[in-house]
Amino acid sequence: MTNISEAPVILITGGSRGVGAATARLAATQGYDVAISYVSNASAAQAVVADIEGLGRRALAVRADSADPGQVEQLFAAIDQVFGRIDVLVNNAAVLELQSRLEDLSFERMQRVFAVNAIGPILCAQQVSKRMSHRHGGRGGSIVNVSSAAARLGSPNEYVDYAASKGALETFTTGFAKEVAREGIRVNCVRPGHIYTEMHASGGEPGRVDRVKGSIPMGRGGQPEEVARAILWLASDEASFVTGTFLDVTGGK
Numbered sequence: 001m002t003n004i005s006e007a008p009v010i011l012i013t014g015g016s017r018g019v020g021a022a023t024a025r026l027a028a029t030q031g032y033d034v035a036i037s038y039v040s041n042a043s044a045a046q047a048v049v050a051d052i053e054g055l056g057r058r059a060l061a062v063r064a065d066s067a068d069p070g071q072v073e074q075l076f077a078a079i080d081q082v083f084g085r086i087d088v089l090v091n092n093a094a095v096l097e098l099q100s101r102l103e104d105l106s107f108e109r110m111q112r113v114f115a116v117n118a119i120g121p122i123l124c125a126q127q128v129s130k131r132m133s134h135r136h137g138g139r140g141g142s143i144v145n146v147s148s149a150a151a152r153l154g155s156p157n158e159y160v161d162y163a164a165s166k167g168a169l170e171t172f173t174t175g176f177a178k179e180v181a182r183e184g185i186r187v188n189c190v191r192p193g194h195i196y197t198e199m200h201a202s203g204g205e206p207g208r209v210d211r212v213k214g215s216i217p218m219g220r221g222g223q224p225e226e227v228a229r230a231i232l233w234l235a236s237d238e239a240s241f242v243t244g245t246f247l248d249v250t251g252g253k
Contacts, residue, residue: 006060008237011035011079011086013066013124016045018197022224023090023231024048025055030232033058035079037093039065050244058083064178066093066120066145067112076127077173087139088235089128091121091144091169097174098204099158109245111160116211117165121145122172125187134182142183142235149193149250151161159203171247177244188234193250195222 008114010027015036024034025048034052038045038061045061052059059081076113079086095116096110125143132141145239151170170189177187194216200208209221229247233239 005033007031007033007057008087009033009035009079009085010088010090011037011075011082011124011128012090012092013037013064013120015041016041016048016061019192019224019227019231020092021048022091023092023228024059025051026228026232027088027204028052028055028057029055030236030240032082032088034064035083037062037064037066037075039063039093045063048110050185058145065116066124067095067115069123072120072123072127073126076131078133080216085130085139086131088139089124089141089143090146090235091124091143092231094146094162094166094199096159096162096199096202097141098202102160103159105161113161114168117162118168118172121169122207123174124214125172128187129180129183132185133180135183138184141186142184142239143176143187144231144234145150145169145187145189146231147173147189147191147246149191149248149253151191152243153253173246174244186234186239188239188242188244189246190227190230191248191250192227192235193222193248193253195224195227195249197224215253216250220251222251 010032016038049059062069132138148166151166155163173189194209
């Protein structure tokens, strides 16, 4: 039986670590009930759930690969069952492969990077729009896509496939924001720069932020909580006239 939640509900994909986990914890302090999806690290996801519940909010962690439409459907069915509503979607889940020049990228890598980073957010937005849109009897809501400064900079010699997938996400943000602007749904995008998260280890260089921080005008890398604050501002009513907008959280780079 669906249990209609009194509190607003936020879903953060890839919510078990890094920016996603920071956003989940901060959202709980702002009064949200929180759902997160994760792919592999169940213990990390449960730690986030425990922190949210420790703040007095309800929490749900669902194992779901956002690149798989069947798993995305199951994710939203679980949210329907537990909370009975959804108010904010944060498309945060993303993958980053080992640093490489384009000529050495495998086709399988390209497919996986685009499936998770570009198609996954579209699948999630498709599900959430059916629940939020005034056309479907919804109350409206907010979508925040998490891109990357790489979409602007291109990440040559490192992650051109990742950068291109984030560029696709940004174009989707622009188009979908216009498509649903009169249906009560705002769609915005945050572009993190060099942030201290575990993701850099996936690219084979855990210390990457420290290596490049001299190129950042502010002279330092960012913290996940700094990105989380930007995401939750765009999600909130404080940004009520903001849609189709890109907010750089890059220290000026």
